[in-house]
Amino acid sequence: MVIEIQKWIEDNKEQFIQISNEVWQYAELGLFETKSSTLHAKILEEAGFQVTKGVAGLPTAIIGTYGNEDPVIGILGEYDALPGLSQQIKPVKEPVVEGAPGQGCGHNLYGAACLAACIVIKNKIELGELKGTIRYYGCPAEENADGKGWMVKANLFDDVDISLTWHPWDMNYVLATNFQAIYNVVFQFKGRTAHAAADPFNGRSALDAVELMNVGCNYLREHIISDGRIHYVITQGGEAPNIVPDKAEVWYFVRAPLLEQVEEIYSRVIKVAEGAAMMTETEVKTVFLGGAANMLPNTTLEDLLQEKMEDIGPPVFSDEDRLFAHELKKSFPEKYFENLISTIPQDGKPHFERFKNKDFCDEILPIFGRGVTQGGSTDVGDVSWVTPLAQFATACAAIGTPGHSWQLVSQAGMHIGHTGMLQAAKVLALATAELMQNPEVVKKAQQEFENQIKITPYSCPLSDDLVPPIEYYRRIYNKHV
Template identity: 40%
Template sequence: MRPVHCNVYAALFGCALFLFCGFVPVVRAQEGAGPRATVLEEVEALVPEIRRLSMALWSYAETALVEHRSAGALIDVLAREGFTVERGVAGMPTAFVATYGQGAPVIGILAEYDALPGVGNAPVPERRAREDGVDRGHGCGHNLFGAGSVGAALALKRAMAAHGLPGTVRLYGTPAEETVVGKVYMAKAGLFDDLDAALEWHPGTETAVRNQPGRAMNNFTVEFFGQAAHGASDPWNGRSALDAVELMNHGVNLMREHVYPETRIHYVITDGGGAPNVVPEYARVWYYVRDINRERVERFYDWILKIAEGAALATRTEHRVFLTTGVHEYNLNRPLQEALQRNLERVGPPVFTEEEQDFARRLQRFLGVQEDGFRTEIKPLADAPEPPSGGSTDVAEVSYITPTAGFSVTTAAANIPWHSWAATACHGTEAGVKGAVVAARVIALTGVDLLTDAGLRTRARDFFREKTGGKPYQPPIPKDQPPPLPETTGGD
């Protein structure tokens, strides 16, 4: 299956290739003949592969825990390059770990590749379905995330081989980030325990090192079990599971007055009965509760569980709670952030053509938002962490096991809604691929720094230990709980 592309992007291929390749002689002059120069030259050699993988994953658009073709595409490239690949790790068929080298230091690179349901779109600046009928889409850009991270791992491996650098590079194929699952269960399985550091990036509407911790979260469902009856003939014989869900939701909505401004609680009713004239004997509601740290999440989670218990008592129903997953807030690591910032400024942001900027402005015009095009500046790294914003990420679990840092690169037009068809459209274009190439360069450079600079590793580890107080990582989910695979949850 191949993605549908605008003719303008095919016409711009030669121009884009010139912009990519024009980076190489400048790099060689600035970096000399060492491993940093080599790793950047290898990224340039890998640009066609990064582009191919980006477009393949965009075309597949597979959702959480069913990313079989996407994971397979990344695995095939890594295996051909000489990585040893362990598939199906942590009980998830689409999770994998690819390893090159041996011994310390061990540097991890995270790769995501799951898409979102319902946000598919052709790579055009308007709402238009794909010609192949696929309605899923990479509204978060994980096609670029996976391709860029793999490109960085391949370049780092080649530089290690060329310069005889000791150590290990490990590419983690982490599924189901959109449902905040993959890394949680991989962390619980101990797959990150021996890392000296981990690096990650994410597509976005700006180019910046991550400097805010996001929110901790619990993702859970509550099921209610009642008794069916005829809604008109004998409703007195029924016990409505839907009444219990509605009563629970009402209680939570009253609770909102008494939580902190940073707290976020959202829910959807995933099953509310089958017909109006049947008292629903089964109903289910799906909740997220988020806050600035695990302690506050657990506090409000316990409160919501008491509301659920009260709703069951009031409606004479039974109930069952399943904690699907949970995450911490992101544990920022300043030495690694500073290393990423230096390399991000060294590499520079993506360079967009006027045609690509016109695409972004036309998309913004269609959406009725400010027509700023693609952002082209690099955001400075503030002296202190910024306030929590946005949602939650399972990268946070890795950050409580080993020093971890990440960054974003502009891959989508400014001001557009994220997790939307508009972001999907951007992530299927050459402009999006440019962001993946920038990310590959930054990760590859920082990987070389971590392999060759013991002082950086020590500073990152000391900072990590000070922030965590030396406490071992505690998974937010039960120790013996298996991943919520589609076969057991009723679908992806």
């Protein structure tokens, strides 16, 4: 079975490389991945899955199910791109279309690997060699709107026994790190317009309020926990200097290792916003766009993924890949890799220093990051609170490739990315097969999950009255879409 699964993925790899490349070319922003999600749905339908589109109020979220027995194994895929990162498959910066989106987090690979794993498992169920249900979750908008959180809120994981996922990275390891919980909120200020020179005394500037709010939050940083993060962009700031702006808007992310810490910082950010409104005699309205929980780890599943990664071994890159990586690395910020690894506590990092001068990670590292919180957030966190879940990473990029970069876009569209993607598909499939063959592992993972949830129940960052912020993003992205 182990060999057959790997062979099937190798024999059918061109199909999944093609899917990955198509999604790379579409490079659609979160909530608007129409072509990408349609392609994923079509592949699943053709393979005999029962497919539901537009779930959880998200037009580009899909679910494909095959089988009707236990256990139900969910595999989470993604396909959204990032704004402004368009890039050709070249080791020097050259966009396909200047300012257009690009697959800066490799989600084209992410989704295609999950499809491959689901389809090979479906084949085995169909042949009667495995017993269970395989379900593909096509999760939109990981980058901007926390698609999986909305899918959790819609109770779409209620019957799932175990969830597995992965992410393209520059290393091969089980990703046991915590990721930061996050709130994603827009503050809209409303003032009164006036001629900025003739009668400014009649105006009340909404832009002043935004600026004062930002100043307030920049002072607030000193007095929050050191792992907290507050960042913003001004999304509306007026039309012309000679008009006092009556509308202005600023978009904030608030992050911390635990959701309750985010809530605490956020309540203080709200006070700063209200203070800014009071100072400027404007009004403020908050628009809660989304949020994601931190990760709940599952060591049983982490151990299972580690075993499968070691069975399969690291991706093997070609001489051409090495030449490309070598050229590309010239564009990486100086000391980027050293600075990044220096932020990881020593006991959590498997001696990354030794990779400093290598082009690729050529081994399976030990399980990475138990007890470590990584910068950045993921909506995979929410799924980890409603079903036992673990994830891993495979090398789909040269060592030290910055996240969310044009350098990652270029590698996600070529042999380097495809190589890591196929390894990931094999790991996902072998782990799923093991779970279907070995109910003891499923039970153990579930018991571990139950024990943790008993102590700290899940608190969904998306309140009942919220709906996915599709119209808001349509406005923001009008310049890109």
